[in-house]
Amino acid sequence: xxxxxxxLTQIDPRIRRISRIKLILIFAIFAxxxxxxxxxxxxxRNSGGSLGDTSRxxxxxxxxxxxxxxxxxxxxxxxxxxxxxxxxxxYMPVGDCLEACRLNLxxxxxxxxxxxxxxxxxxxxxxxxxxAQLDESLRSEHPGLLIATGSEKQQGLLRDQVRMAxxxxxxxxxxxxxxxxxxxxxxxxPPDLPPKSMLKDLKHLLKVSRIG
Numbered sequence: 001x002x003x004x005x006x007x008l009t010q011i012d013p014r015i016r017r018i019s020r021i022k023l024i025l026i027f028a029i030f031a032x033x034x035x036x037x038x039x040x041x042x043x044x045r046n047s048g049g050s051l052g053d054t055s056r057x058x059x060x061x062x063x064x065x066x067x068x069x070x071x072x073x074x075x076x077x078x079x080x081x082x083x084x085x086x087x088x089x090x091y092m093p094v095g096d097c098l099e100a101c102r103l104n105l106x107x108x109x110x111x112x113x114x115x116x117x118x119x120x121x122x123x124x125x126x127x128x129x130x131x132a133q134l135d136e137s138l139r140s141e142h143p144g145l146l147i148a149t150g151s152e153k154q155q156g157l158l159r160d161q162v163r164m165a166x167x168x169x170x171x172x173x174x175x176x177x178x179x180x181x182x183x184x185x186x187x188x189x190p191p192d193l194p195p196k197s198m199l200k201d202l203k204h205l206l207k208v209s210r211i212g
Contacts, residue, residue, distance in 0.1 A: 057193065057201045063184040064165035069157040071127070071150040078148040080183055087205070087212050088179040092127040092159060097134055100174050100191060107195045108176060109142055114199050118206045127155060181212030
């Protein structure tokens, strides 16, 4: 009995080391690519460089982790888990979806389609005061668009987080936001940004990150 116990005692440290190494490797596989993507953006902006165009998305630095929110969409809940695992283009218009809103939805759709084989890594979501703000014809133009709604209080949980994240930035109505696959708010695209610039930012991020 003692011999068996001694053998286990000798093996345990090695097993523990192997387990720790495995955990570190698993973490690295998922986290390191995203860290490189964030670092890449940070270095480009601080050096005065470009992501391929002088008019590009505005970096939210540091990226802001979203906390829990609880909204609804046609297929069920829209919450923090809904944005984890994919890159999410998030748009939050105020009031009816008029010309600027329709144009942003169109740009989001076209930019995603232009990603070609990487398009499945990106999803689009719009937060509306009421689902009725998008008529059936507009919905049919945007298959796959996540349409989130909720009470004023429920919406406030998400809208307030975005406002706080961009508190040090100039106000920018009708902006489109990018949430990374870990649920971090990291980029803001001005409404007058050429869609090609948004596309270039996304292509760079998807190229350097294997997450999402």
